[in-house]
Amino acid sequence: MIVTVTPNPSLDRTYRVDGFRLGALHRADHVTVEASGKGVNVSRVLAVRGVPTMAVLPLGGSEGGHLAGLLAEAGLPHEGVGVAAAARVNVTVIEPGGRTTKVNAPGEALTAAEQEALVRRTREAALTEAASWVACCGSLPPGTDPELTVRLIQAAHSAGARAAVDTSGAALPAALSAGADLIKPxxxxxxxxxxxxxxxxxxxxxxxxxxxxxxxxxxxxxxxxxxxxxxxxxxxxxxxxxxxxxxxxxxxxxxxxxxxxxxxxxxxxxxxxxxxxxxxxxxxxxxxxxxxxxxxxxxxxxxxxxxxxxxxxxxxxxxxxxxxxxxxxxxxxxxxxxxx
The missing domain is CATH 3.40.1190.20 (Ribokinase)
Structure with a gap:
């Protein structure tokens, strides 16, 4: 079992266009909406490959409800932590040949209580599922202390799992100081x-x-x-x-x-x-x-x-x-x- 935790999940809207020019009107020929965030992506791939996984993530607002519905529809096991702020929405534009333009929303800060709930739920999932790995993935919401990454790593280790971290900014050196087993920059x-x-x-x-x-x-x-x-x-x-x-x-x-x-x-x-x-x-x-x-x-x-x-x-x-x-x-x- 591999548990993933995504502190800043998103709905990803992807538009395929024939060509892309700044300042111009474009008409997409294909549009998709997916539950996303790096940890969710990792769990999705694992599930497709037949590897047991559990995605832990905060879910808030109508966007969070949409995200949870997409996860349920896909049959992806997940544990949601209720939060006040709505989940962010990211936009991707894909051109022929695969050139990709992304606009990622920042997301909303988690309160101290919400962060505590996320850490607790992650540890519970790792213990209950006897996880071999806990993967802490993606950016932290704006204004979030990198200490959250440290606490998630500690939660993994206390549950007997190894901790992998795929993040950026101040959270990455924090992961090293906390003794992450693997980082993926x-x-x-x-x-x-x-x-x-x-x-x-x-x-x-x-x-x-x-x-x-x-x-x-x-x-x-x-x-x-x-x-x-x-x-x-x-x-x-x-x-x-x-x-x-x-x-x-x-x-x-x-x-x-x-x-x-x-x-x-x-x-x-x-x-x-x-x-x-x-x-x-x-x-x-x-x-x-x-x-x-x-x-x-x-x-x-x-x-x-x-x-x-x-x-x-x-x-x-x-x-x-x-x-x-x-x-x-x-x-x-x-x-x-x-x-x-």
């Missing part, structure tokens, strides 16, 4: 966390090593360059075959879902290379479906993902002196540019 979030410019995969690897030295594993998603996994035992870089993306929104959430499923108690003996290949294959597959964190009918297979073990200098084993950035690595290996 993207390139920009890892750059902010370490105060570095991460223009190459080699730079991403160095930054991830720096963070993982504190004892927290780092699963960094880096777009077309794939993903990097660094923990106390291994440093890996994985890339999937090149694709023509349909919608990249939620691909990172799908990557995390794939990794947590592979790293759960039931399949904990899987090698790190295999766990990362499973995650990258699933995250890349999500880019081929029109919805947020949706999976297409045919999935990319893990064996099609190239996984390299990196040395202390951030170079692939056997690629002596070749810097790990997508251009150099692809020239060295003769591989096409890939996406995840």
């Amino acid at each position: 993207n390139r920009e979030e890892l750059a902010e966390l370490t105060g570095r410019e991460l223009r190459t995969v080699e730079a991403v690897v160095a930054a991830a090593r720096e963070v993982a030295a504190g004892g927290t594993a780092v699963l960094a998603s880096i777009g077309v360059d794939g993903a990097v996994l660094v923990d106390g035992r291994v440093c890996l870089w994985a890339k999937a075959p090149s694709i023509e993306p349909v919608n990249t929104t939620g691909a990172g959430d799908t990557l995390l879902a794939g990794y947590l499923a592979a790293a759960s108690a039931e399949s904990g003996s899987m090698r790190p290379e295999s766990r990362l290949a499973e995650a990258v294959a699933l995250g890349t597959s999500a880019c081929l479906a029109p919805g947020t964190a949706e999976l297409p009918g045919t999935l990319l297979r893990p064996e099609h993902v190239v996984v390299r073990r990196l040395d202390g200098a951030g170079r692939a084993a056997g690629d002596s002196g070749v810097p790990i950035n997508h251009a150099a690595a692809e020239r060295a290996a003769g591989e096409p540019r890939r996406s995840s």
Whole structure:
């Protein structure tokens, strides 16, 4: 069982348009409304893959009621915490070729009592379901102390579960200080966390090593360059075959879902290379479906993902002196540019 907690869930409205120009009138040819937020996305993918999951989230206002109805309609197990403020609504515009424009609403602050209820419900769910992981995902509502992330991690650990965190801003270093077992930043979030410019995969690897030295594993998603996994035992870089993306929104959430499923108690003996290949294959597959964190009918297979073990200098084993950035690595290996 994997429990997810989403402090700032949303309704996601997605519009597909023939082309997008600022200041112009557009007529969408397809519109969807989905229950969303990063933790909800992770749980949705896990459920589709047959992995037991429970989504914990605050639900308020008519938007929260709509969100809860969508979760029930999808058969996604969830525990709602009643709050006063309405759930936020996000807008996504998708053009041919998969270029995506997003406008995310900020959400509303949770009161101290509502935060306490969210932490309590998360711990109860993890205990009741004997969760192997609790994934704390997404931004915190405006004005929320990053201490909420710390308390959610503590709730996971007190219930005997490992804690994974996919967040940004001040909540990310707070997660490290609280002893999160895994963080899943993207390139920009890892750059902010370490105060570095991460223009190459080699730079991403160095930054991830720096963070993982504190004892927290780092699963960094880096777009077309794939993903990097660094923990106390291994440093890996994985890339999937090149694709023509349909919608990249939620691909990172799908990557995390794939990794947590592979790293759960039931399949904990899987090698790190295999766990990362499973995650990258699933995250890349999500880019081929029109919805947020949706999976297409045919999935990319893990064996099609190239996984390299990196040395202390951030170079692939056997690629002596070749810097790990997508251009150099692809020239060295003769591989096409890939996406995840």
